Amino acid sequence: MSVDIRTEADIQAINLLRIERTAQRILEITGNSSKELSILITDDKGIHTINLSWFDRDRPTNVISFQMDEPDIMGDIAVSWQRAKREAEEGITSIDNRLTELLIHGMVHLMGYDHELGKQDALLMRQKEEHIKKELFRRNIMADLCVNVDHVATIREARGGVEPDPVVAAGVVELAGADGVVVHLREDRRHIQDRDVRLIREIVQTRLTLEMAATPEMLKIATEIGPDIVTLVPERRQEITTEGGLDVAGLIKSTSEAVATLHDAGIPVSLFVDPEPEQIEASAKAGADCIEIHTGRYAEAKGELQDQEYEQIVDMAQLASGLGLRVHAGHGLNYQNVSRLASLSEIVEFSIGHAIISRSVFAGLEQAVREMNRLIKGF
DSSP states (O other): OEEEEEEOSOOOSOOHHHHHHHHHHHHHHTTOTTSEEEEEEEOHHHHHHHHHHHHOOOSOOSEEEEEOSOTTEEEEEEEEHHHHHHHHHHTTSOHHHHHHHHHHHHHHHHTTOOGGGOHHHHHHHHHHHHHHHHHHHHTTSSOEEEEEOHHHHHHHHHHTSSOSOHHHHHHHHHHTTOSEEEEEOOTTOSSOOHHHHHHHHHHOSSOEEEEEOSOHHHHHHHHHHOOSEEEEOOOOTTOSSOOSOOOTTTTHHHHHHHHHHHHHTTOOEEEEEOSOHHHHHHHHHTTOSEEEEEOHHHHHOOHHHHHHHHHHHHHHHHHHHHTTOEEEEESSOOTTTHHHHHTOTTEEEEEEOHHHHHHHHHHOHHHHHHHHHHHHHOO
């Protein structure tokens, strides 16, 4: 599968990597993943010229498709970013969403559908476009929200009793629409206990992420329980919460061995790392399936410093995605700072716990999860 993107204009506010990823997913959904697709991003003047030259239409349009008579080539799609921007503003949506709609429209034309042939053809084309949109949604064009229930266990352990039960919390967050449940089984068992992990593994209907240090004890527990994914994190007994990312670059041998052990048990592995190029590259070298970008510095920063941390996360998310790593993000994210990161197409999953559990004290756990999901998914 090859997607070639060219630009012929001074484009603004266009995420070319998102366009490429979206186009690749559309090719997969439509059964054309082996074919080549060329995309031209131009302006109104450029697409006007194409219309006039090829179709004798003396006006700009939003998208044009050119079919190719080659078995390995899907065709060409030309899009006016200026027209897409205006239509996005009129439709009260983002330019990324509008460009996705235009890519789908152009692709369906390349598949032989044509709304200009009559009402029935227009109906069939709309139905095909809606099918592709639903599949894109299902394949995580929007990021997932996985809720960490550790702090429910922290409250329980403060009294040494049996409530509140993080196992019950796991069920509630799923009912509220969370895409997964996260637990961190620490070596000192300060909150989540072995019993919690085993019971949550039995009841969870979405997916279970087990955060843990890469120790022999934890690797044994993980291979026995079989979570859907393990996130390896650094761990110090004196810390209140995880204070930084795993030093994969400095621990490449032991990290690679831990990843291999989990892979042998059929468990995908994510590495919790700071947004630094050497850590991202080392994660790929260690054989990880994913990284979780440590967003603590971004969450704690203010003003221009937060802008700088945001740009660093953007760059590292793009680097990781380019290396074939799935990108997650977490730590310190709350209802005020998550939306900015949720706009990044490279981040496909957020792990959030403390902010949601804190909010649930006043709004209830189900409502707190729903509110966070709206910020991440945009509805």
